[in-house]
Amino acid sequence: MTVTLEKSVRDFVSAPHQLFIDGDRVDSVLGRTFATPDPATGETLAWVAEAGTEDVDLAVRAARRAFTGPWSRMTPAQRGHVIWRIGDLILEHAERLAQLETLDNGKALAVARAADIPAAAALFHYMAGWATKIEGSTIPLSVPGAGFHAYTLREPVGVVGQIIPWNFPLLMAAWKVAPALATGNVVVLKPAEQTPLSALYLAELIAEAGAPDGVVNVIPGYGEIAGAALAAHEDVDKVAFTGSTEVGKMIVQAAAGNLKKLTLELGGKSPNVVFDDADLTVAIPAAASAIFFNHGQCCSAGSRLYVQESRFDEVVDGVADIARHIRVGPGMEPGTEMGPLISDEQLRRVTGYLESGRAEGAETRAGGRRCGDRGYFLEPTVLTGTRRDMKVVREEIFGPVLVASPFSELDEIAAEANDTPYGLAAGVWTRDLAKAQALAGKIRAGTVWINCYNVFDPALPFGGYKQSGWGREMGHAVLDAYTEVKSVCVQL
Numbered sequence: 340m341t342v343t344l345e346k347s348v349r350d351f352v353s354a355p356h357q358l359f360i361d362g363d364r365v366d367s368v369l370g371r372t373f374a375t376p377d378p379a380t381g382e383t384l385a386w387v388a389e390a391g392t393e394d395v396d397l398a399v400r401a402a403r404r405a406f407t408g409p410w411s412r413m414t415p416a417q418r419g420h421v422i423w424r425i426g427d428l429i430l431e432h433a434e435r436l437a438q439l440e441t442l443d444n445g446k447a448l449a450v451a452r453a454a455d456i457p458a459a460a461a462l463f464h465y466m467a468g469w470a471t472k473i474e475g476s477t478i479p480l481s482v483p484g485a486g487f488h489a490y491t492l493r494e495p496v497g498v499v500g501q502i503i504p505w506n507f508p509l510l511m512a513a514w515k516v517a518p519a520l521a522t523g524n525v526v527v528l529k530p531a532e533q534t535p536l537s538a539l540y541l542a543e544l545i546a547e548a549g550a551p552d553g554v555v556n557v558i559p560g561y562g563e564i565a566g567a568a569l570a571a572h573e574d575v576d577k578v579a580f581t582g583s584t585e586v587g588k589m590i591v592q593a594a595a596g597n598l599k600k601l602t603l604e605l606g607g608k609s610p611n612v613v614f615d616d617a618d619l620t621v622a623i624p625a626a627a628s629a630i631f632f633n634h635g636q637c638c639s640a641g642s643r644l645y646v647q648e649s650r651f652d653e654v655v656d657g658v659a660d661i662a663r664h665i666r667v668g669p670g671m672e673p674g675t676e677m678g679p680l681i682s683d684e685q686l687r688r689v690t691g692y693l694e695s696g697r698a699e700g701a702e703t704r705a706g707g708r709r710c711g712d713r714g715y716f717l718e719p720t721v722l723t724g725t726r727r728d729m730k731v732v733r734e735e736i737f738g739p740v741l742v743a744s745p746f747s748e749l750d751e752i753a754a755e756a757n758d759t760p761y762g763l764a765a766g767v768w769t770r771d772l773a774k775a776q777a778l779a780g781k782i783r784a785g786t787v788w789i790n791c792y793n794v795f796d797p798a799l800p801f802g803g804y805k806q807s808g809w810g811r812e813m814g815h816a817v818l819d820a821y822t823e824v825k826s827v828c829v830q831l
């Protein structure tokens with residue numbers, strides 16, 4: 340049995356999907372379209388206009404016109420009102436958006452309802468408040484002689500290209516669009532080719548909320564064509580990207596042409612460390628959730644579990660038992676806890692890692708196989724007996740695959756936790772807060788969760804050390820990424 344689709348969702352999905360440029364739905368210049376599949380079946384869900392370089396150019400021009408035009412004439416309070424209204428509209432359309440997200444991404448409807456959609460609305464509501472609080476400062480100068488009045492202004496960067504992934508399609512759009520608008524920028528958003536639908540729906544809500552034409556343009560298309568053109572475009576002032584570290588590096592090179600500003604939110608291989616004095620009734624289910632939430636398709640996934648040796652078997656057996664009982668199925672089926680992976684390509688990538696782990700001697704404590712032969716379902720998997728040099732330990736798998744290892748003491752685990760090119764997140768579990776904070780201080784990662792995991796809040800900055808990225812999203816910190824500082828110096 341599946342949840343009955345709302346008629347409006349059925350109608351939206353089955354309609355032809357155009358690009359959203361300058362407040363209008365338009366076909367792509369070359370008339371190209373692409374299919375977005377339903378990951379639960381592998382069948383085509385919808386056909387979507389495919390942006391090419393010409394469309395990227397049209398969208399950038401529309402954004403530039405809006406930047407110098409009506410958007411720049413709105414007061415901060417008016418901008419804040421529009422952004423708040425977008426949050427309200429997301430909540431008003433929550434069920435439709437949740438169903439759309441489940442169809443396009445595959446995630447369980449309960450998860451889309453409880454997590455993705457309210458979190459996207461919350462981000463717009465939080466950022467709305469910042470629109471009226473983008474302030475400079477007055478600066479006392481030490482230049483001898485004449486008096487000066489010097490101050491700084493924070494100005495928008497300009498036209499921002501935003502390239503987002505498929506793991507949290509609407510939420511990643513919110514993380515990008517909301518701070519850009521709060522700081523007075525304009526946007527060309529390229530959603531992932533696997534999940535373009537909720538971003539197109541969001542474009543309509545943004546227009547309904549009162550954003551002038553061209554302020555947010557949404558151009559679905561392929562990364563190597565539309566994404567690459569956006570990253571290289573000479574009239575784009577900044578690119579904000581979330582996705583693989585590999586593509587992040589390509590974007591750095593593409594952006595060099597006009598030295599556009601960049602923020603990058605990239606991969607992770609996050610350590611989750613359980614000490615022997617932790618409350619295991621909480622730590623065990625949390626360690627399972629840290630890796631299995633969103634099918635492990637989270638950049639922050641706690642994919643390396645380290646347990647102090649005296650409790651290793653207890654914790655691993657507990658996590659493996661949870662893994663075996665997770666209900667895997669189509670996201671639209673009531674009771675489903677874990678849906679399919681996003682695509683055939685991702686399924687092959689993840690099962691390739693499982694084969695490599697087995698070939699290198701890892702032991703499978705739970706899962707390890709594809710479920711059925713329709714759609715892209717995989718069993719939640721726990722591997723032990725791994726070594727530091729194995730691919731399954733070193734590389735981001737981006738699937739429901741946990742590698743678990745024992746450790747003996749704090750300094751050893753700090754070194755092992757940091758033995759990765761990534762530095763996105765980490766978890767620490769212990770009743771001893773001094774020990775937790777000591778380890779948190781040693782771990783080189785943008786977020787350390789103590790006795791919790793995957794806690795996100797619009798006010799809490801998120802981003803990576805090392806090859807996990809540049810800059811921070813959310814919180815006060817994101818405002819820096821979307822503003823230029825201008826110093827004004829007046830001789831009195």
Ligand SMILES: NC(=O)C1=CN([C@@H]2O[C@H](COP(=O)(O)OP(=O)(O)OC[C@H]3O[C@@H](n4cnc5c(N)ncnc54)[C@H](O)[C@@H]3O)[C@@H](O)[C@H]2O)C=CC1
Binds near residue numbers: 570605
């Ligand atoms: N940090 C995160 O949240 C995410 C990390 N990933 C990682 O990336 C791996 C591969 O997944 P993909 O979907 O292939 O990630 P990806 O990095 O290729 O795709 C992310 C976005 O970048 C775009 N893109 C791809 N190539 C581009 C290019 N040359 N120039 C500009 N934009 C480009 C895509 O169209 C998509 O919108 C995953 O297995 C996972 O390890 C994937 C998605 C999200």
Ligand code: BAL
Binds near residue numbers: 506604636639
């Ligand atoms: N990429 C944003 C959040 C996550 O994947 O964990």
